[in-house]
Amino acid sequence: MSEAPAIRFTNVTKQYASRALSHVGAKGLVTRFPEFVKRAKHPVFVALRDVSFEIKRGECFAVIGLNGAGKSTTLALIARVMRPTLGTIETRGHICPLLELGAGFHPDLTGRENILLNGVLLGMTKREVRQKSGMILDFAGLGAFIDEPLRTYSAGMTARLGFSVAVHLDPDILLIDEILAVGDVTFQAKCIDRIGEFRRRGVTFVIVSHDTQMVRTSCDRAMLLYGGSVHMNDEANKVADEYLRLVGAAAVVPQVPGGSRQTEPKPAAEVATLQA
Amino acid sequence: MIARSLEYRIDLVTALLSKELRVRYKRTVLGYAWSLLNPLAMACIYFVLVTKIFAVSIDKYPLVLVAGLFPWQWIANSVLASSMIFVGNAGLIRRTSFPRAVLVLSASLNDMIHFLASVPVIIGVMLWHGVYPDARWLLFFPVLLLIQWAIVVGIGFVLASCNVFLRDLERLVAIGVTIWFYLTPVIYTRDMLGRHSDLLKLNPVTGVVLAWRSLFMGAPIDLAMLGWSVLWAIVILPCGYFLYRKMQWRFAELV
Known part of the structure; x- marks a missing residue:
């Protein structure tokens, strides 16, 4: 019932060391030592750049953006599986990540x-x-x-x-990374029921999704990430509109200006997801 | 709160452990037999090789082999499994924040339980040679389990953490374990090395492997040698844990 936000990011920057580093391996450590040290010292990939936002308790908050915009990094930082390079992250309550299909299960x-x-x-x-x-x-x-x-x-x-x-973990904050689309109609209805019940109890939702329809109907607010920065943080409908505009633009011009990413976003795949 | 946190950590280790055990025994009805078969086959090979082909005669050599190979199996399997354990559980590590150390702990306990399950076989070979379990077992069994577990977990922490950063390390570990096997008195005895036998003190597991063998053969335990293993355990476990603590924050972004 307090006014303090459930999640607060203050000037968060997250840089990754080059993933290639771990694949250079012990062999590379011996045979290409100078290159190894150089790579270890200079992180090359900036996933999030000076990101600040707040999510209120009980809010349903969507994080949207093109592939590689920093959505999953944001979730991982909330779940505390990673530490930010700069800035601070405050969270209140028990956080539960909804695992991707099969992670944590044994066949x-x-x-x-x-x-x-x-x-x-x-x-x-x-x-x-x-x-x-x-x-x-x-x-x-x-x-x-x-x-x-x-x-x-x-x-x-x-x-x-x-x-x-x-959903039986009694979470205060539930992190959902695009998986709600599975299950048949009866089960989906059950999930929506359950989510409604959670919302009445004041559970905070953070959802990463490409499904703008879902964002419009279920979320209060949304944040659009673009090249690791907050492009827009507003009411869900407005942000969904802006996202569609951005995807349309990206589909025409595949190059994203000003991005420091190594991997370019794949607009074609994004459009496919939207149409699906 | 502290009690709940401790209960949770214990539950994590036991849940992962029972997963490993269930999977191992569920896949085949012969699960238990398979875990015995490998060391027994090795014992047969070395027995034929040493006593028949090299024609070296060693007193109670089948027992020497069995009493060394089963404890060694635990060391080798745990170290190999640990080196891959963080990379192998990438999906979990990227998404959940459970203490990753429990993966290393449960891997070593898993192989410890297989070792314990093989003790009846060792006792069988003992009885065949006319050697009987004695009262020392009550003291030394738990002590040796603890020493060996501490060394294995310490090495496990180091290799598991480093393998996240240097992916080909697990290949080197596989080769390293094979070399380590021959540097440990498993298929030979300490006195066969003559004046070089002091070098064995540099091998952390020598003391504990020799102590297991003495225990299973009803021979006096070399406490000085065991002391070296204790010393190694006291060094390796905290160092390994410290290294893991230093590195664990980076795991999620690198696995």
């Missing part, structure tokens, strides 16, 4: 065993998972499949399992 374990493993990896003790396992099983609604190994599941069923664990 040879049954659905039931995976629930325990996944719940623990996401921050619950075994006791807490067991207390909730009834609700989780109920929500996943996988019937007899729950005692079959995960490799027999379809992609949709795996996603249902993952979502079911995540």
